[in-house]
Amino acid sequence: MSKISAENIEDLCAGAAFLATGGGGDPYVSQLLAIRLLEEHGPATLMSVGDIPDDFTVLAIGMVGAPTVTLEQLPTLDESVKAFDAYEEYTGKKIDAVIPFEVGGGNSTIPLAVAAMRNVPCIDGDGMGRALPEAQMMTFPIYGAHPTPAVLSDSWGNSAVLHSNDAHTFEKHIRAMAIAMGGMITSAEHCMDGALARRATVPGTITFAVELGKLLRQHDGLIDAIEPQLYELFASSDYGTVKKLYSGKVIDSKRQIVDGYDVGTATLQSFDNNVEPMTLLIKNEYLVASVGDKVVTSVPDLICIVEQETSRPLNAERMRYGQRVTVFGVGCTEHYQSPEALKVTSPRAFGFDIDHVPLSEIDHE
Amino acid sequence: MRIGIDVGGTHTDAVVMNGNDVLATFKALTSADVKTGIIEALDAVMARASLNAADITAVMIGTTQFTNAVIERRELSPTAIIRACLPTGTGIPPMCDWPEDIAAELGTNEYRVFGGHIFDGSEIHALDEAQIKQVAEDIRDKGIKAIAIAAAFSPMEHAHEFRISELVREVIPDASITLSHEIGRLGIIERENAALLNAALGELATRVINSMTEALNERNLHCPFYVSQNDGTLMAADFIARYPALTFASGPTNSLRGAAVLSGIDDAIVVDIGGTTSDVGVLAGGFPRESNSYVDVGGVRTNFRMPDIMAVGLGGGSLVNEDGSQIGPKSVGHRLVTEGLVFGGDQLTSTDIIVASGAQDVGNPEKVKHLSAELIEAATQTMHRIVDDAIDKMRPSEEPVPIILVGGGSILITRELSTASRVICPEHAEVANAVGAAIAPAGGEVESIVSYGKISREEAIAAATKEAEDKAIAAGADPDRLRVLDIEENPMSYMADNAVKLRVKVVGELVQGNKS
Numbered sequence: 001m002s003k004i005s006a007e008n009i010e011d012l013c014a015g016a017a018f019l020a021t022g023g024g025g026d027p028y029v030s031q032l033l034a035i036r037l038l039e040e041h042g043p044a045t046l047m048s049v050g051d052i053p054d055d056f057t058v059l060a061i062g063m064v065g066a067p068t069v070t071l072e073q074l075p076t077l078d079e080s081v082k083a084f085d086a087y088e089e090y091t092g093k094k095i096d097a098v099i100p101f102e103v104g105g106g107n108s109t110i111p112l113a114v115a116a117m118r119n120v121p122c123i124d125g126d127g128m129g130r131a132l133p134e135a136q137m138m139t140f141p142i143y144g145a146h147p148t149p150a151v152l153s154d155s156w157g158n159s160a161v162l163h164s165n166d167a168h169t170f171e172k173h174i175r176a177m178a179i180a181m182g183g184m185i186t187s188a189e190h191c192m193d194g195a196l197a198r199r200a201t202v203p204g205t206i207t208f209a210v211e212l213g214k215l216l217r218q219h220d221g222l223i224d225a226i227e228p229q230l231y232e233l234f235a236s237s238d239y240g241t242v243k244k245l246y247s248g249k250v251i252d253s254k255r256q257i258v259d260g261y262d263v264g265t266a267t268l269q270s271f272d273n274n275v276e277p278m279t280l281l282i283k284n285e286y287l288v289a290s291v292g293d294k295v296v297t298s299v300p301d302l303i304c305i306v307e308q309e310t311s312r313p314l315n316a317e318r319m320r321y322g323q324r325v326t327v328f329g330v331g332c333t334e335h336y337q338s339p340e341a342l343k344v345t346s347p348r349a350f351g352f353d354i355d356h357v358p359l360s361e362i363d364h365e
Numbered sequence: 366m367r368i369g370i371d372v373g374g375t376h377t378d379a380v381v382m383n384g385n386d387v388l389a390t391f392k393a394l395t396s397a398d399v400k401t402g403i404i405e406a407l408d409a410v411m412a413r414a415s416l417n418a419a420d421i422t423a424v425m426i427g428t429t430q431f432t433n434a435v436i437e438r439r440e441l442s443p444t445a446i447i448r449a450c451l452p453t454g455t456g457i458p459p460m461c462d463w464p465e466d467i468a469a470e471l472g473t474n475e476y477r478v479f480g481g482h483i484f485d486g487s488e489i490h491a492l493d494e495a496q497i498k499q500v501a502e503d504i505r506d507k508g509i510k511a512i513a514i515a516a517a518f519s520p521m522e523h524a525h526e527f528r529i530s531e532l533v534r535e536v537i538p539d540a541s542i543t544l545s546h547e548i549g550r551l552g553i554i555e556r557e558n559a560a561l562l563n564a565a566l567g568e569l570a571t572r573v574i575n576s577m578t579e580a581l582n583e584r585n586l587h588c589p590f591y592v593s594q595n596d597g598t599l600m601a602a603d604f605i606a607r608y609p610a611l612t613f614a615s616g617p618t619n620s621l622r623g624a625a626v627l628s629g630i631d632d633a634i635v636v637d638i639g640g641t642t643s644d645v646g647v648l649a650g651g652f653p654r655e656s657n658s659y660v661d662v663g664g665v666r667t668n669f670r671m672p673d674i675m676a677v678g679l680g681g682g683s684l685v686n687e688d689g690s691q692i693g694p695k696s697v698g699h700r701l702v703t704e705g706l707v708f709g710g711d712q713l714t715s716t717d718i719i720v721a722s723g724a725q726d727v728g729n730p731e732k733v734k735h736l737s738a739e740l741i742e743a744a745t746q747t748m749h750r751i752v753d754d755a756i757d758k759m760r761p762s763e764e765p766v767p768i769i770l771v772g773g774g775s776i777l778i779t780r781e782l783s784t785a786s787r788v789i790c791p792e793h794a795e796v797a798n799a800v801g802a803a804i805a806p807a808g809g810e811v812e813s814i815v816s817y818g819k820i821s822r823e824e825a826i827a828a829a830t831k832e833a834e835d836k837a838i839a840a841g842a843d844p845d846r847l848r849v850l851d852i853e854e855n856p857m858s859y860m861a862d863n864a865v866k867l868r869v870k871v872v873g874e875l876v877q878g879n880k881s
Contacts, residue, residue, distance in 0.1 A: 028554075029457065029554070032456075032457050032461060032462060032554075033456045033457060036456065036457070036461065037456075066484075066864075068484075068551075068866075069483075069484055071551055071552045071553065071554075072484070072517045072518045072551060072552070072553045073450075073453050073454070073481075073483055073484075073489070073517050073518070073553075074450060074453060074454035074456060074457045074517070074553060074554070075453070075454070075456040075457070076452065076453055076454065076455045076456055077455040077456045078455075079456070155452060155453035155454075155489075156452055156453070156489075157452070182483050182484075183483060183484045183485075249757070249758075251762075251763055269763075321760070321761060321762060322757060322758035322759060322760065323758070324758070
């Protein structure tokens, strides 16, 4: 078992921003909070997915709601740990380990803080390997975990217990509760035994995000210079192939809110005049990338965009005309390649009339 | 007739203007003593325009003194912060991400109390007045007068910040209080930091205003005087003692606004080429496009209304490598006049290249005769490419845009720019900053989160516009000459009821005549 300490958090957040595929919100607040908690309570212990004992009880924990709310309503020191405690109290279960919903964005740090404060390990893995907007898109429900009972807690010490029939219903309920409880809540959910957690978790993503973030932050220069290291890093991970899809500048970016999501498109133009523009379809995250009429990457494969000159990951909210960017396609982990997973995460699950073709099968020449 | 004076870090510029016409200009190195420098500038421009004190209707002053105080960590007062957020917000204490040296100047005087609001306007918690009184007594016992107050969601609901301020003043009647909603936007960490910096600058601001007032009085200028703000509008001089931090980016803003007036173009990109860097900014409707993200001031993360400026390392003193493929960011800066080749020095600078190309006649052209044609061509292309690239990143769309060149280094641009529909080098560009100060209007801005599910869009915009107009009038605008400069609506993700971040900005010409 390894440790994650306060000194690793900035690297983790930078790597998490890359894997967030444009979503995940501004991680600054969660970064500050995690650094503070790990400084105070000592490092968190990380447990590899393969080491989870069968009889372990593993609890997923993270924040749900509007990232904009946390800009004003700052988290309490013990908000996430209160959800953990309330879960144990309500269910009578003893929780042996915690696990993040998603490695992408601010939610990567929450379980680490809980792990440090309650002296339980945090699993080195997550339920997405990236960021996705809805609960039923997590690997936990896809591979058999039930989302509820779920305990939701807010900054005032209120809590609520949800029992929902399935993951889709749970998503609807938790979204409504988040608004009723101040706009941002902590949720403890998708409790799993060790065997299920081993099967349903995308493994190794926390340590991977730290390594990735370290590479990006230490470099802090032209992305071209670290492409070989980036490919090498991904090759040693559970992610599939990495391909550089496009280099160009943002020439258009539009978005609007539809049913509580940031929906929009962005257009990139290559520096090479012979190459057609790239179009990105966005629903919180970058979901589909096309060059001309041809889809070059689609969800659940990852579309990761960095600013060319700094190698910093670019959030969809911050995208604007003139930015020079490099777009990478990253093959999703094995967990998202099954028919069950594709049913809830392929472009059609987001309402796009596009079939998912795995990145590795697309001819990018 | 108006006088505009811009007191920069290096130069002080001054102009006399009649409407949009420049009658006289003045430029000198900034003096160590503000008062002497302002008197010198006033005397010079009034003599050059043959005017008396009675002819002047207003004086506008832009200053970088407050920015420099923060960057250099000097003349900052011990300051307390009261944040109304409990029971939330215990996870992130105020000033937790400040550089240690500047945090030490303000001291550790951090208080969190019950209060603040949530996104829908309801209270996080009612204020606990006994608790606030106790905090105020503690601050009083420490002898601290500068106090910042920040409440969660205060940009949309000010009541708690106002009430805390009243309670503090009961205990410390002469406290110098900054309310965060008056100077920052949504984002409590950044807004609270902005309020802290503002409060810490209060005493310095009073001294600066006193010396400015003395300078004007000594020259019998009893007309109203104003100070320029980051957003290109003015505040009456008695306001600056309360809001010194709102001047942080007034230099670049005045340069942009001045460029607009001098060229007569309201929508353009302005490239201000100095000795070491080129500042590229966007003019939209005569005002600078503002940055959407947070702004770093001396290592402190803030969210002031600042112009969106991109600085690239090309100036008149930028060093050129042996084959001309790289220019800057290293520069000899103001030592160009001794170290550049054409001035008898031994450093190859961008200015030397332009002289060698024959496009400009500066210094001694004999000193650059030995430079090869290949080097001159390559370096000339590099310079134009750097500027073209910067413009390309800043322009709002792919359409070629008018480019206004200002600053001493603008002689570097001798060819066409591919991003430009045309290039304009207006007369008096060297004093664009002072012109920008002289022609500025008064303004007011409001930002809030509104729910179009609960109130119609038209009603919400009308209410915000009214509030912004009231602020502009309070800042000195003529109620009959107000105009809405900008309405910005940003939908918030994951929120129901069509929650939208709405921002309205109103500007208005100053009330004519003597105010005092």
